[in-house]
Amino acid sequence: MNDIKDLSSYKNVWIFAEQREGKIAPVVIELLGEGRKLATEVDAELCAVLLGKDVDGLAKELITFGADKVYVADDALLEKYTTDAYTKVIKDAIDEIKPEIMLFGATHIGRDLAPRIASRVGTGLTADCTKLEIDPEDKKIKQTRPAFGGNIMATIICPNHRPQMSTVRPGVMDKAEQDETRTGEVIALDYKITQDDIRTTVLETVKTKKDLVSLTDANVIVSGGLGLGGPEGFEMLKKLADKLGGVVGSSRAAVDAGWIDHSHQVGQTGTTVKPNLYIACGISGAIQHLAGMQSSDFIIAINKNPAAPILEIADYGVVGDLHEIVPMLIDKLDSVDDLLEAIKA
C-alpha cells in the first residue's frame, strides 16, 4: 500500500474512453453523462482518457459529448487493448495529473483494466456500480452496487485513497447529450511505453456469432414454444435474439416436437435461467416451464390466448399472433441501435 497522500492535491473527474476499432463504446457516453453530474457537484472539470492509434477524431467527439479535457495517448502500441500497456499509461497519468474520481464502463475491457490500475496506484475500486452520488457533507463519492446476486444493495465509500474508482454497469446511467458547438482541450499525455512493457501479444480478434453462449450466462433469452408452429419459427426468434445479444430458449413441447435441441429447454427438467430479459413466444406457461424462468428480471410474453398462464407472471404481455408481432419487434429494434449496444455490452 502506498503512503497516506495529500488528498487535496487530487482534482477532477476522469472517465476512461474505451474505444474498439476506432469506435467509442456506447457506455462511454453514459460515463460522460454521469461524470458531468459528479463534476458539477464537486465543482471540477470532466476529463476523458483516450488511448489508441489515430484517435484524433474520437477526442473531438468526446468533447461534443461534454468532456472539458481529453488526455490522449496515440500510439501503434495502444491500437489494440492490452492490460499491460493500458495500465502503464493510465497509471503514470494518474500519478502525474492526480484525478479525484475515475470511472470505467463495466465492460470486459473495463473490468480487466480497472482493478489492475487500482492495485498499481493503491486505491479502492467498486465494481459494477448502478448508482453514484456525491455526499453533500464531505464531497466524497458514494458508490452503490448490487451484491449477493442482486439481493442486497451495498453503498461503498473510499475515504482515504485517491482516485476514487468505479466501474459502472452499462445501460444504467443517462447518456450525455451531444452538442457539436462545445469546445475543450485535447492534451497529449506524456508517456513512455515500449514493446517490452507488453507481455501479451494479441494474435487475432475473432467476432463470434454468439452460438455458444449458454442459457445460464445469457442476459437475454428469446424463448419459443409450441405456438411457433414449426422449426422455422426458431429462425425468426434467432434473429430477434441476435439483435438483443441474447440466446434462444424453448419449452419442452418444442423440444418434444423435434424443432430444437434439448440443450435449449428451459424449465424444471431443462435449464433454470435468470436473465435480465426473458421473452416467451407461444409458450402457455405450464408450471414446469415457469419454474425454470419465473425469477427472470423482466418477462415479456407473446401469446394469442389471453387466458394463458404465462401472462399472469409477465411484466409485459402482448396478446396476438407471434408471427406478426415478432417481425414487428425486430423491425422496431433497427431504429434503436445504441440501446441495443447498451444491452449487449
Add this chain to the structure above:
Amino acid sequence: MLYNKEQELLRKAVRDFVSKELDTLPAEMDKTGVMPKELIKKLAETKFISSNIPEEYGGGGAGYVSYAIIMEEIARRCASTATFVTAGSSLATLPILYNGTEEQKQKYLKGLATGELIGAFGLTEPGAGSDAGGQQTTAELVGDHYILNGRKTFITNGPFCDIAIVIAVTDRSKGLRGTSAFIVESKWDGFSTGAHEDKMGIRGTETSDLIFENVKVPKENLIGKEGNGFKIAMGTLEVGRIGVAALALGIAQGALDEAVKYTKQRVQFGKPIAKFQNTQFTIADMETKVCAARGLVYDAAQKRDAGMRVAQESAMAKYYAAEVANEVAYKALQLHGGYGFIKDYEIERMYRDARIVSIYEGTSEVQKMVISSNVLK
C-alpha cells in the same frame, strides 16, 4: 371372500393366459417401451379389455368382481399390461357406457370392445393434477362444432389412441359446472401427441401429452350434457378405481410370490434364508396386508355389482392396496439382497412398477381426502 364357480374359472383362465402370453414379454416391454400389437389383439379376443362392456356391444358383459380378478391376475405378472387394460376398459369405456347416447355406444363402445379402437382418458393437465378442477383446455361451440384447444398430460395410451375422452371447459364462469366431456378422434385435424414419456416404471405402457389445436369436434360427440364434464370424470374414476386397486393388489401379490420363491432357495449361514425368523415375520406381514387389501378390493367390487355407490370403498381399496404394493415390493426386494437390485431378477422391475399405483388415478392423499370427506360429512 368366497368366489363362485364362474369367478374361479375366470381366475384360472386369466392365469393360463398370463403364463402363456406374459412369460418373457414383461421384461422385454420394460426394455423396449413398446407393447406388441399381437398382445393387444389377444387381450381383445379374450375380452379381458372389455369385461365391463355389455355383450350387446361386443364386450365381456361381466361385473366388477370379474374385472378385479382380471386386473389382479394380469398385474401379478405385468403392471404395464394391466395399466393398458384399465385405460381401455374403465377410463375410456365408462364415460360412454354410463352417459353416452345409443349412437355413441354403437359407434365407439363396439370398437373399444373388439380392440379395433384404442381408448384413452384425458383429464390431467400440466397445471391440473390432483386439482382436476384447474382445467385450461377449452371447447367453444361454433355452429355445430366445438373447437377444442389445450393440452393434456400423462395420458395412458396417448401416443397410439384412436379415441380419447377429453374434459374441457365450455363455460369458465361456472367453475366445475362449466366443464364438459367429449369423445375426440385422434385422426381429426389439430390433434397431436407429445413425446412418449421416459418413465421409471410401467415402461411397457405408452404415456404422452395430447395436444389440441383448433380440433373440430362435432356436437354429437359431447357426452351427456354441457356442464357435466367433471361429474362424468369423477363418476368414472369412482368406479375405475376398483380396477387400479385390483392392479395394485396384483403387484403386491406378485412381489410376495417372488419373495417366497427366492427366500426358499437362497442359502446363507448354512440354511435357506426362509429359515430365519426375520424372513418369516416379514413374509407374514406381507401376506396379512395383501389379504387385507384383497378384502377391500373385492368388497368394493361386490358392492358395485350389487348396484351400490362405492366412492368411499373404492377410495379405501385404491389407497390401501397401493400403499401395500409399495411396502411389499420394497420388502420383497430387500429379501433378495443385492440380487434384487439387478435387472435379471423380476423383483427389480416390479419394485419400479409398484411406484406408480399410489400416484395415478388419484394420489393416496387424494384418496384420503375422498375417504375423510365421506366419514366426516
